[in-house]
Amino acid sequence: MNCSAINEKLYDYIEGNLEKEEECFIAQHLKTCAACKQHYEEKYRMLSSLKRYGETLPDTTIDAELLFKMTEEKSVKKKSSLKRVASYAAVFVLGIMIPLIALMLGGANSDLLYDQGNYESMSSQNNSAKGQDNPREESGEQTDRITGLSQVYAPEKIIYNMNMDLQVENYAKARDDVVEYAVFNGGYIENEDKNNYSNNGVNYYYGYFVIRIPAENYEQFCLQMEDVGTVTNSSAYAANITQEYIDAEANVEQLNVQRDRLLKLYDQAETVSDLIEIESELTRLNTQIVQWENMLKDYDRDVAHSTVTLNISEATSSQLHVTNPFKGLGARIKLALVKSVNGFLDSVGFLFVGLFYVLPFVILAFVIVLIVRRRRKNKVMK
């Protein structure tokens, strides 16, 4: 057996799958051949790491019995939710039909634009009329439809961040300016750190700021920093966390459904051991829900408040003269671009969803116009 033949058998050798004779031969070879010995060691370490990893994998806490009790609940619930969907559908159809009938009665010769323009006010009139009968139910229905729309078109969740290096003449004055601008824009200083160093017997200060600015004033604030000092370096980035946000929301919702199911089980539980089991499961769910909800809160805060990191340093007199009017231009352009792209996406998305929302009305109105025209033609023919 040569080295490559031995190499091919090393895994079997380590696992002890070989005949005694072959095993002895390889053991002898490994004592004398450094290359094979190195291969052997790598393979041995790899396999033993994998094995130890397997030995320390956690055990499950899932209880199949409890799980099936829960699914039985679920199959009962499915039916009732079907009923609920049907009733929503009925209300929705009515909500469309009534304004349409009103339209038909109101003016059969109306054109398409007229239909679209008036749908909004028509339906709200309609709602307020019905609202007198049963205000509570009706308002619930109305908000349902509004949130429905916002779910289809959820606004993008974007976290804006800016890093800026500022060179200033006087640190103390610059700091005051920064704080003033931050407060003016509704923001606050989250973190601050001040240091100094000396050069040719003169003391210079430099510092680091983390500033949170309401997202709507973020751009303005960044531009204002150019009044505080010379921007020598800047980088902006925007993190879109929409998907993560939606996932987190979905998780919370899913966990809440599980919790409701468990609470129902809790009421029906007959033995003490069932109660204890359900209770511990409930605790686990509650902890998870709190964790996800905290994460959502963090997301909300980060989306509402952009983060600006400032490095401010006092310039030595020789540095002061090399200011460049184009410095900071990059940041301005980047900012403008990010904002305008988002604005564009926003409006396209809204238009698109809006289009689908009015589509049924447009089609129906179109059919009506056709019918009316044909009738008139028939009249003329007669």
Place this chain on the structure above:
Amino acid sequence: MKFNRESKRVRNKEQFDRLITPHINRLYKALCAYTSNATAAEDILQECLISVFENMHTLKEESKAFAWAYRIAINAANDYFKRYPAHLEFKEEALQGGPDGLGVEQRADLVRTLKKLDEDERQIIILRDVLGYSYAEIAEMLKLTSTNVGVRLNRARERLRQLMRQGGYFNGGEEKN
């Protein structure tokens, strides 16, 4: 109609208790290694068990129940990560080992390297080297022949060893055994 449904449930339950319940923990460990995320593995296992239960009557050979459930679990995992790609991330705290396990860093290195393998390679390494299944068992789980298992396992191991070597896994402190 209702009677039919109930009796099907009863029969499924009986089969489930006999064929699947003893293997739930093994399924979980496989999912943990496959997803490297203990919380996600728990969610996936739950979905998998419900699906196994509801499809119990479609199982043809009882002797292959575990291999069948394993495939359902892997499908459930892939499905889950399509829905929640964010959970693909390795959750270190979820895989803390016991006292005789690997060091935390070494374990993180190992998990990261495993993730670089293709799905097929990762599965076979996990089944053989992490969980210690026999070639015959693996052949059934992955629907391969035993010879095929050997060939693929060898290829996957060599690939993993290359990746570990590139990642400097073998450079760290020599451990004596």
